[in-house]
Amino acid sequence: MSFYEKKWWKEAIGYEIYLKSFKDSNNDGIGDLNGIREKLDYLKDLGVTLLWICPFYKSPMDDNGYDVSDYFTVDPAFGTLDDMKNLIKEAHQKGLKVIIDFVLNQTSDEHQWFIESRKSKNNPYRDYYIWADGRVVDGKLIEPTNWASFFGGSCWEYDKQTEQFYMKIFSKKMPDLNWANKEVRLAMQETARFWLDLGIDGFRADAVAHIGRRKRLSDSTMKSTEKYKPDWRMFSNLPVLFDYLKEFKENVFSKYDIMTVGEVGGGATPSEAIRYAGVKEGSLSMVFNFDHCWSNNVWQLTDPHQEVKVDLINLKKVFDKWQRGQYEKAWAPIYWLNHDQPRLMSHYGNPKKPYLSGSMLGSALYFMWGTPFIYQGEEIGMTNYPFKTIADFNDISVKNLYQIEVVQNKRSQTEFINKISFTSRDNARTIMNWDDSKYAGFSNVEPWFKITPDYREVNVKKALESEKSILKHYRKIFRLRKDKNYLPTLVYGTYKQILKQNPHVYAYLREADKTILTVVNFFDFETLVYLRGYRVVKILLSNYDDSSTVLTKLKLRSYEAVTYLVEKR
Numbered sequence: 001m002s003f004y005e006k007k008w009w010k011e012a013i014g015y016e017i018y019l020k021s022f023k024d025s026n027n028d029g030i031g032d033l034n035g036i037r038e039k040l041d042y043l044k045d046l047g048v049t050l051l052w053i054c055p056f057y058k059s060p061m062d063d064n065g066y067d068v069s070d071y072f073t074v075d076p077a078f079g080t081l082d083d084m085k086n087l088i089k090e091a092h093q094k095g096l097k098v099i100i101d102f103v104l105n106q107t108s109d110e111h112q113w114f115i116e117s118r119k120s121k122n123n124p125y126r127d128y129y130i131w132a133d134g135r136v137v138d139g140k141l142i143e144p145t146n147w148a149s150f151f152g153g154s155c156w157e158y159d160k161q162t163e164q165f166y167m168k169i170f171s172k173k174m175p176d177l178n179w180a181n182k183e184v185r186l187a188m189q190e191t192a193r194f195w196l197d198l199g200i201d202g203f204r205a206d207a208v209a210h211i212g213r214r215k216r217l218s219d220s221t222m223k224s225t226e227k228y229k230p231d232w233r234m235f236s237n238l239p240v241l242f243d244y245l246k247e248f249k250e251n252v253f254s255k256y257d258i259m260t261v262g263e264v265g266g267g268a269t270p271s272e273a274i275r276y277a278g279v280k281e282g283s284l285s286m287v288f289n290f291d292h293c294w295s296n297n298v299w300q301l302t303d304p305h306q307e308v309k310v311d312l313i314n315l316k317k318v319f320d321k322w323q324r325g326q327y328e329k330a331w332a333p334i335y336w337l338n339h340d341q342p343r344l345m346s347h348y349g350n351p352k353k354p355y356l357s358g359s360m361l362g363s364a365l366y367f368m369w370g371t372p373f374i375y376q377g378e379e380i381g382m383t384n385y386p387f388k389t390i391a392d393f394n395d396i397s398v399k400n401l402y403q404i405e406v407v408q409n410k411r412s413q414t415e416f417i418n419k420i421s422f423t424s425r426d427n428a429r430t431i432m433n434w435d436d437s438k439y440a441g442f443s444n445v446e447p448w449f450k451i452t453p454d455y456r457e458v459n460v461k462k463a464l465e466s467e468k469s470i471l472k473h474y475r476k477i478f479r480l481r482k483d484k485n486y487l488p489t490l491v492y493g494t495y496k497q498i499l500k501q502n503p504h505v506y507a508y509l510r511e512a513d514k515t516i517l518t519v520v521n522f523f524d525f526e527t528l529v530y531l532r533g534y535r536v537v538k539i540l541l542s543n544y545d546d547s548s549t550v551l552t553k554l555k556l557r558s559y560e561a562v563t564y565l566v567e568k569r
Helices: 033-038 040-046 081-093 112-117 182-198 240-251 270-277 312-326 354-366 396-408 413-423 425-429 460-465 470-482 487-492
Strands: 014-017 050-053 070-074 097-103 135-137 140-142 156-159 164-167 202-206 259-263 286-288 333-335 371-375 494-498 505-511 515-521 527-529 534-542 554-556 561-568
Touching: 014 333, 033 040, 033 081, 040 470, 070 081, 070 182, 081 097, 081 182, 097 182, 097 259, 182 240, 240 270, 270 286, 270 312, 286 333, 312 494, 312 505, 333 354, 354 470, 354 515, 354 561, 371 470, 396 413, 396 425, 460 470, 470 487, 470 534, 487 505, 487 515, 505 527, 515 534, 515 554
Parallel strands: 014 050, 014 371, 050 097, 097 202, 202 259, 259 286, 333 371
Antiparallel strands: 135 140, 156 164, 494 505, 505 515, 515 561, 527 554, 534 561
């Protein structure tokens, strides 16, 4: 496949739906599949053409559905299999594609495979998971290795029944599958076929970077003060997983006209992304990386009143690395956040100036090349939740860290809450704000999780009624991306960053049959830039009504974002 070969997923506009928090249709306080159906027209009007739906499989919900107990059953909290069929049918009728989260790395410990696996060492399902003997050090039984879990503590959990440890790089209720076992790979392929034959248009491959493991279980030599070493290279982006994915593509993916997007944490590089999704030999359509998600000081903040400061120079370097590093070699998604990151407005924007900063962020990202993915609530400028106590959190990873840092290590509870509030995944999982009614239009009963206090001002209804809103600016962005006059340039054109060393302005050119220049002031003050060599033909989009066309001395106001059609002088 050529990089320039037209595919529906290259020209798509994606929207991630965190199902549990999106829309409750039956007033039980939990978002559901029929809630998505109610909002299909809203999504279509926004300009979305592709829905990514987070897990809805049967699950004990230790990690909100990423702990699957049955891949072939819809969890009753979300609806039925018929509801899913109807959602797919109605979405397709409206011109919307549907991809679903495919949880590859682990199951729930309540999955029948694991229930069998832990019964005995010679059980037929024993090798579906990763079991190992512990070590005795100073008369005490310890884990097989010193590897850390992403959710805190060790990545090993002791099981008394057979006196061995099983690997779990996330929660202890989420044992890792053993992809080295061909029976596991065939079972997962069967699962994929089931959903593809039901009519879905592809998968977001969850935690795909971790399905390959080191055969030799040896301690990490990473230099760190932690007891368990956060050395993700012990089980992330290892060569063997590319063999597993190639087999999956040959047996399943290649048989359907689908999109597959992988989640590759663990410090993947552009060259590794090309191995995953290269136009020549890649097994996936594209992969998400997280490099751009933390280009600020949030990990250093310890007080909710401290200022979040964006490191734009670093952010631009990351964009440049991935945009140029993959161009013509692999396709890519572009996104600001997902269900695992803080809210964009609180992270890179300014809640005091939501329209200007939110529209700026939209223009900054979504005129780059790649397939856009918007996260629910991003289009209205939803903000982080003001967490006060550990009881405010739902995320199992936060609760695990609390036990380690506060309960065990006696760290200040206030300090822990203040610090984790900036980065917690729970920020993105608050209830979607549809209107200013009691429960934000999500439900007629109290929702399962928090509603942000500013929902009466920040909601879809108000955004639609306002003359200017982030939502309406996003609509204009997506309309331009789809416009036949600009699509060849904005979807397939080259990317060239300019003003690379300017700490306040992000500017880049897209070139194909036309030349399009986007210039954004990332901050809340005026700045002046000098852009030579181009003449403005017209302004395609601006978040101000009277943006200048004098590029040789361009004054940019607070969060001003302008996209120009230009020609070379």
